[in-house]
Structure formats: C-alpha cells, structure tokens
Amino acid sequence: MRSESSRRGRTSTRTWREGSRTARYWDAKLIGWAALSVSLGVITAALVARLVPGLAGALLSALAMWAGVAVVIVIAFRRGRPRGLLRFRSVDLLYAVVFGIALRAVQGWFGMAAGDSGAFPSYPSVDGALPRLWWFTDGVAPVVIAPVLEELLFHGVLLVAVYRIARRGLEGATLALIASTAAFVAVHAVTSGVARWDETVSLTFVGLTCGLLVLLTGRIWGAVLTHVVFNGAWVLLLFVGTLLG
Structure with a gap:
C-alpha cells in the first residue's frame, strides 16, 4: 500500500514534459480547433483590412486576429492546465534579456546582409507629428499583446499538443519544435x-x-518575455531613430 501511494504521489507531481495527465486533453482535437479558429481569424482580419480603410481598419483587423488566437487559448485552458507550463522563475527574466537582445542583433545582421543600410528605423510622420494611436499600434500591441497571445498559442498549445501526440522524448521534442516554428513563421508570413x-x-x-x-525549462514565460524583449528592442530603435531624425 505504501509503495502504491508513493507511486501515485510521484505521478501527481509530474510536469507536462514528464507525462502529467493535466495535459491529456491537449491533443489532436485541440490542434484542429486551433487551426479552425486561427484560420477564421486570419480570413476575417484580411477582409476587415480590405473593407475598412485607415487606422480603424488596421485596429479592427488586429482585433479579429487576436480574437481567433484568444479563442484557442481559452479552449485549451478550459480543457486542462499542463502542470509546470505557467510557472514563473526569476531566471526567465535573464533568459528574456539575453536571448531577446541577441535575436534582435541577429535580425539586424541578417537585414544588413539583405541590403539594409543599418541606420536606425523611424516612425513615419504625418505633417510632422506621429500617427494617431501610435503608442498602441506600434507600442502596446507588438510589445505586450502579440507576444503573450502568440507564445501561448505556438509554444504553449501547439508545442505541448504535438509533444504529447508524438509520445514525448527527443523525437517528440524535435517534431514539436519544427511544427510550432513552422506555424509561427507561416502565420506571420x-x-x-x-x-x-x-x-x-x-x-x-x-x-x-x-x-x-x-522544451528545456517546461515553462512558457521565458519564451513570452524573450518575445517581449525582441519586439520591444525594435520599438526602442524606432523611438531613437525618430528622435535623431
């Protein structure tokens, strides 16, 4: 009886990477819901952008896309909460600063290799002033909203689901990494x-x-904050370039 209780205790504390049953409903059906909801969000966003001109169209288009992603995340966490995925550790902040800045530097090197001048980017001005709601469209949206939603979708829902479907291990991790990265790039494209x-x-x-x-930490917040720093570094470069200009 004691060994059986100990076995159940060990099982109950396993993380999603170790096969915790808390992630058992993050499965192929959830991936299907994700594909449907995100596709509808992309199509709706494209239609809104085409039919509604100007700033209003851009905002409504972004809201349509975010709604499609948010629906997936809500469905996923109503089906289960993979143990360990939402934990936060202070080292996640260190990962974010190091990797976020490194990725932005790499992006700059690739940009120059593709023909960019290497000069600071800047915000476009309208009659000498910044566009209306620039602080939201070019600040809050890409630095706060998009990284949280995108990481929870691609490296939360999709990555965990594929990892479980592939029966975990190195093969499962590789497949989950490839699938989540491919989807991340494709949706942005x-x-x-x-x-x-x-x-x-x-x-x-x-x-x-x-x-x-x-995959290596079992936690989502290092990825979210890395994405925040990566996008935030671009906004900072835009701000500096605008001031210098």
Missing part, C-alpha cells in the same frame, strides 16, 4: 506580408529559440 529572406530567417530563429526555452 500571411498576416504581416513577410517576403524577404532575412525576415523569414529571423522569424525562424525567434520561433526556434522560444520553442527550445519551453
């Missing part, structure tokens, strides 16, 4: 119009790095 090779390579590096952080 469709929604952001990524066309240059350096943008594709940079996004691939971001996807691989964030995916590896989740």
